[in-house]
Amino acid sequence: MSDQLAAEHGNADPLWAVMELAIREHISRGLPRHEKMWAYYRNPLELVRQSGRAGGISGEGGTRGWYRSAQEVGLPERIVGRNGAVGLAGSSIGGERGRREVVIENDIGWRIGTMVDFMFGSPIRIESLADDEGVAKAIEEVLESVWEASGGISLMQDMATFGHVFGHVDLLLRVDEEGLVGSRVWDAGRWISIEPIDARRGVAVMSASDYRAVDVYGVHVEREVGEDEKPKEKPRGRFGLVGGRRGGSGETRKTKQAVTEVFTADGWSRYVDGERVDGDVWRLMAGVLPVVHVQNMSQPFSYGGIGEVESLVGLQDELNTRLSDRASRVTMQSFQMYLAKGIEGFGGSSVGPGMVWSTDNPEAQVQSFGGDASSPSEESHIGEIREAMDKISGVPPVAGGIVRAKLGNLSSANALRITLMSLIAKTMRKRVGYGRGIEQVSSMVLDVLDAAGVLKTDVRDRGVRVVWGALPVVDDEETKVAAGQAKLDLGVEREQVLDELGFGDADPGVV
Numbered sequence: 001m002s003d004q005l006a007a008e009h010g011n012a013d014p015l016w017a018v019m020e021l022a023i024r025e026h027i028s029r030g031l032p033r034h035e036k037m038w039a040y041y042r043n044p045l046e047l048v049r050q051s052g053r054a055g056g057i058s059g060e061g062g063t064r065g066w067y068r069s070a071q072e073v074g075l076p077e078r079i080v081g082r083n084g085a086v087g088l089a090g091s092s093i094g095g096e097r098g099r100r101e102v103v104i105e106n107d108i109g110w111r112i113g114t115m116v117d118f119m120f121g122s123p124i125r126i127e128s129l130a131d132d133e134g135v136a137k138a139i140e141e142v143l144e145s146v147w148e149a150s151g152g153i154s155l156m157q158d159m160a161t162f163g164h165v166f167g168h169v170d171l172l173l174r175v176d177e178e179g180l181v182g183s184r185v186w187d188a189g190r191w192i193s194i195e196p197i198d199a200r201r202g203v204a205v206m207s208a209s210d211y212r213a214v215d216v217y218g219v220h221v222e223r224e225v226g227e228d229e230k231p232k233e234k235p236r237g238r239f240g241l242v243g244g245r246r247g248g249s250g251e252t253r254k255t256k257q258a259v260t261e262v263f264t265a266d267g268w269s270r271y272v273d274g275e276r277v278d279g280d281v282w283r284l285m286a287g288v289l290p291v292v293h294v295q296n297m298s299q300p301f302s303y304g305g306i307g308e309v310e311s312l313v314g315l316q317d318e319l320n321t322r323l324s325d326r327a328s329r330v331t332m333q334s335f336q337m338y339l340a341k342g343i344e345g346f347g348g349s350s351v352g353p354g355m356v357w358s359t360d361n362p363e364a365q366v367q368s369f370g371g372d373a374s375s376p377s378e379e380s381h382i383g384e385i386r387e388a389m390d391k392i393s394g395v396p397p398v399a400g401g402i403v404r405a406k407l408g409n410l411s412s413a414n415a416l417r418i419t420l421m422s423l424i425a426k427t428m429r430k431r432v433g434y435g436r437g438i439e440q441v442s443s444m445v446l447d448v449l450d451a452a453g454v455l456k457t458d459v460r461d462r463g464v465r466v467v468w469g470a471l472p473v474v475d476d477e478e479t480k481v482a483a484g485q486a487k488l489d490l491g492v493e494r495e496q497v498l499d500e501l502g503f504g505d506a507d508p509g510v511v
Contacts, residue, residue, distance in 0.1 A: 013276060015216070015262060015264070015269065016262070016269075016271060016274060016276065018205055018216060019203070019205065019216060019218050019260065019262050019271075020274065022203050022204070022205045022216070022218065023203055023218065023220050023260065026203045026220070030199070031200060034166055034198075034199045034200045035200065036313075037165050037166055037307060037309045037310060038165055038166075038200070039070040039071070039073075040070070040071060040108055040309050040312075040313055040316060041108055041109055041112055041165045041309050042070070042109065043069050043070050043071050043104065043106040043108075043109060044069075044070050045067040045068070045069060045070075046067060046068045046069075046070070047066065047067060048065075048066065048067060048068050065102075069102075069104045071104050071106065071316065071317075071320055072102060072104065072320075074313070074316065074317030074320065074321075075102065075317065075320055075321055075324060076321060078100070079099075079100050079101075079102060079321065079324045079325070079328075080099055080100075080102060081098045081099040081100075100324065100328050101324060101327040101328045101331055102320075102324050102327075103320065103323040103324045103326075103327045104320050104323075105319060105320065105323055106316075107312070107316060107319060107386070107389055108308075108309055108312050108313075108316055110400055111308070111312070111389070111393045111395040111400075112161065112164050112165065112308055112309070114395050114399045114400055114423075115160075115164055115308060115393075115395060115423070115426075115427070116157055116160045116161055116164065117472065118399075118423060118424075118427045118471060118472060119157075119160045119427055119430060119431065119434065120153055120156045120157045120160055121469070121472050122469030122470065122472075123153055123469060123510055124153075124156070124438075124466055124467060124468055124469060124510055125140075125466070125467040125510070126140060126143045126144065126147070126438070126439075126442055126464050126465075126466060126467075126510065127140065127464060127465050127466075127467050128140050128143075128461070128463075128464055129461075129463040129464060129465060130457070130460075130461035130462075130463075131461070132461070135457060135461055136461075138185070138455060139446060139455070139457065139461070139462075139464070141186075142185055142186075142188050142445075142449065142455055143442050143445060143446070143464065144510055145186065145188060145189045146188055146189050146192050146193075146194065146445055147194065147442075147510045148189070148510060149189025149190070149192075149193065150189070150193045150194040150195070151194075152510050153510060155194065155196060156434075156438075156510070158196050159171065159196040159294070159434070160434065162196055162198040162199070163294060163295070163296035163305070163307070163430075163434070164296055164307060164308045164309070165198075165307055165308070165309050166198060166199035166200075166296075166304070166307055167199070167295065167296050167297075167299070167304045167305040167306050167307035167310070168199060168293065168294060168295045168296060168303070168304050168305040168307075169196050169197070169198065169199070169294050169296075170196070170197040170202045170204075170217070170291055170292065170293050170294070171194055171195070171196055171197070171291070171292040171294065171437055171438075171441050172194070172195045172196075172197050172217075172219070172263070172290060172291055173192070173193075173194055173195075173285075173290035173291070173292075173441060173444055173445065173448075174192070174193045174194075174195060174290070175191065175192050175284065175285065175290070175448055176190075176191040176192075177191075177280075177282075177283055177284050177285075177452070179191040180192065180284070180448070180449075180452045180454060181284075181452045181453070181454075182453075183452075183454060184454070185449070185454050185455050188445075188449060188454060188455075192445055192448065192449075194441055194445075197219055197291075199304070201219050201220060201221055202217070202218070202219060203217070203218040203219075203220050204216075204217050204218075204291075204293075204303060205217070205218075206303060211301055211302070211303065214289060214291060214293065215264070215289075216262060216263070216264050217262070217263045217264075217289060217291045218260050218261065218262045218263070219260065219261040219263075220258065220259075220260045221258075221259050221260075222256055222257065222258045222259075223256075223257055223259065224254045224255070224256060224257070225254070225255055225257045226254065226255075257272060257273060258271075258272070258273050258274070259271070259272055260272075263289060263290060263291060264289065265282075265286075265287050265288060265289045266281055266282060266286075266287075267279060267280055267281035267282050268280060268282075283451075284448050284451040284452050285444075285447075285448060285451070288444065288447070290444065292437050292440045292441050292444070293437075294433055294434055294436075294437035295433055296308070296430060296433070297429065297430065297433070298433065305433075308393060311392050311393075312389055312392060312393060315385055315388055315389050315392070316389075318385055319382065319385045319386070319389070322378065322381060322382050322385065323382065325378075326375075326378055326382070329375070329378075337368070338366055338367065338368050339366070339367045339368075340357075340364075340365075340366050341363070341364060341365050341366075341367075342359060342361035342363050342364030342365065343357050343359045343361070343364050343366070344359065391422075394422035394423045394425075394426045395423055396419060396420065396422075396423070398416070398419050398420070399420055399423055424471060427471065431466075431468055435465075435466040435468070438466050439464050439465060439466060442464045443462050443463065443464060446462040446464075447462065450462075470500075480501060481501070484497045484498075484500065484501050487500075
């Protein structure tokens, strides 16, 4: 199949021919989707006006605000104006209708942050399943050093963030085989690293016979380079150089350069704009693709898992729309306005205490309107949107420290557990998938160390398991001590119970 694809696309490298097709598919379909999911999670600001200047960057007058939020893309035209107009309401700047008050409340962001906190809010331990105590201790120490050298708990939080936003994350094992051979076991972290690859960069070529198996994996990025860094000749293929542009007052030109790392079970290759510039064959990892795929929540017959952002996008747009509508209504009703009929010169007069107007017109009148007024249906609708987001995400406001109503006896851990039941259950479900991914990468590290002669182990001793920290649910001391005493009565080791209670001196694990 690779030779046929290479012949069809005029590429002598069959591996790149297969990878190029996958990258094209990724750029045209997957990347725009992933970028939208990340934008709704982060809601980054875009500069549209320089600080301290009256006009916009392009010279528009009457603009209000120096930034635009990413989530504004989901607001209707009546709020943001035609094509995102930045003029005042009723003006012709940027369209027939201008921009009204825009309110963005990023409920998605804090919910994702809370889920990650529940997942990796405390250090985890990677426990060896080896029978020999000395071997188990050596395995745990070397795995801890590798994970901490790769980023420790911060790496795991990044991994969880990518998974929650995109639905899946890939863990790539990078090994400097030449440096690892002959090194000491405590230096393993220098030559082995674990890297989380987010869905915007990772491109997988799936097996034709098994939707869960990956035949080829690529890490594709595009970057800007200077004129002196670009290749002398324009390469072939889809990812050639793009026309440059002048920078500043000099003649330096910037060009787009595509860099792709391709990993297979046989080795790795690096391509720059479709031309192979580096690569090697595996010696220690022969026959193993150094990539572990982790789904946030499983999705049958699909490589990508189920993320948390996608299901909240529609409700987030509706919430932002209603908040913006309310802001506009409050603006119009927050001050008193007057309509004068039949009074000459009223248009040039001011309204204030002690002011008197007189007229000979018996039909003259002054009517007041405006002023803030309650809108129960509006408040109810906004509340229902928030409740819907609570149900879909499983993250109630109390998880973020917001208590809107009485939750029974707040000193009781049971009351909090019942309130957070959905979030706790979802976290436990995700820990299965993320934990399996961590265990698979750890076993892969032990295979490499054994092949390099750094830490010789038997295949049966390379099994590990993840020991998770406690969920961030408050327990009163009496309940914790009573639970610890019950474990002692059941025969649990005293050291383990003390560690769980926070009074032990054991290694906390990967931090």
